[in-house]
Amino acid sequence: ILRKFNSAIVGASRGEGLYxxxxxxxxxxxxxxxxxxxxxxxxxxxxxxxxxGRLLNDWKLVTIFIGTNDIGKLRCIEK
Known part of the structure; x- marks a missing residue:
């Protein structure tokens, strides 16, 4: 959806692997x-x-998803 408003957006994943x-x-x-x-x-x-120029002047959007792996490491301890 973001590319609809700006086709020059860079940085989106295109698959797996570092490249x-x-x-x-x-x-x-x-x-x-x-x-x-x-x-x-x-x-x-x-x-x-x-x-x-782009580093200083272009907008950046950073999305952070956390929680699932943190929750999976929690344990319930009955007292």
Missing amino acids: NTELNVAVSGRTSLDLPRQALDLIDRIRNRLDK
């Missing part, structure tokens, strides 16, 4: 504890992908 994931730094099985590392990876990818 196809573009600016998607999600790693299957990770938890919220890994978010700082993923943020640093994203910054590196953005800097390598965008020229300085």
